[in-house]
Amino acid sequence: GQSLEQPSEVTAVEGAIVQINCTYQTSGFYGLSWYQQHDGGAPTFLSYNALDGLEETGRFSSFLSRSDSYGYLLLQELQMKDSASYFCAVLDTGRRALTFGSGTRLQVQP
Amino acid sequence: SQTIHQWPATLVQPVGSPLSLECTVEGTSNPNLYWYRQAAGRGLQLLFYSVGIGQISSEVPQNLSASRPQDRQFILSSKKLLLSDSGFYLCARLGGGNTIYFGEGSWLTVV
Numbered sequence: 115g116q117s118l119e120q121p122s123e124v125t126a127v128e129g130a131i132v133q134i135n136c137t138y139q140t141s142g143f144y145g146l147s148w149y150q151q152h153d154g155g156a157p158t159f160l161s162y163n164a165l166d167g168l169e170e171t172g173r174f175s176s177f178l179s180r181s182d183s184y185g186y187l188l189l190q191e192l193q194m195k196d197s198a199s200y201f202c203a204v205l206d207t208g209r210r211a212l213t214f215g216s217g218t219r220l221q222v223q224p
Numbered sequence: 225s226q227t228i229h230q231w232p233a234t235l236v237q238p239v240g241s242p243l244s245l246e247c248t249v250e251g252t253s254n255p256n257l258y259w260y261r262q263a264a265g266r267g268l269q270l271l272f273y274s275v276g277i278g279q280i281s282s283e284v285p286q287n288l289s290a291s292r293p294q295d296r297q298f299i300l301s302s303k304k305l306l307l308s309d310s311g312f313y314l315c316a317r318l319g320g321g322n323t324i325y326f327g328e329g330s331w332l333t334v335v
Binding site for chain 1: 267268275327328
């Protein structure tokens with residue numbers, strides 16, 4: 115089976131940097147994904163790491179260490195619109211389906 | 225572009241009534257398709273996945289069922305809804321780069 119752990123809530127101010135950590139346990143591993151979900155909306159894809167290291171996409175970066183079963187999402191220059199829930203997820207090698215963490219609710223304050 | 229259509233967007237159903245949520249995908253052939261459910265303030269739970277027409281795998285035993293009558297059509301059903309079936313239901317497909325993309329979702333309230 116698979117399980118993922120991430121903090122339930124994070125609060126930060128506009129312009130700051132925030133890091134959301136994710137640790138996972140999985141019997142088969144394709145990669146670690148991150149999704150953003152605003153209240154009332156569907157999750158949207160942010161990033162995917164299949165290999166160790168840092169992937170950067172604009173203000174967002176994602177890191178993976180497969181040996182540590184650990185990854186993080188880094189959000190820079192926070193904006194109010196970044197207030198949302200962020201989910202890490204692992205892709206199961208057998209089902210090719212995502213198993214999600216319980217989500218981290220990010221509150222960006224002025 | 226590859227688009228996921230999901231309907232209805234919102235519905236309120238009495239306990240014991242049937243359910244049918246429909247999902248269609250455009251712009252791709254033979255996609256892996258999924259139904260997820262999200263309870264209020266919670267994570268996403270995989271309910272069913274399908275790798276092709278008529279091929280359905282169930283992840284969680286419950287009173288829901290899924291069918292895939294056509295390549296790009298995925299239907300979630302129930303014969304008798306329970307209060308615990310309330311939630312946000314999301315159809316999704318597997319895209320390139322092992323990325324999963326979601327439809328807009330259907331909000332179900334069972335009363």
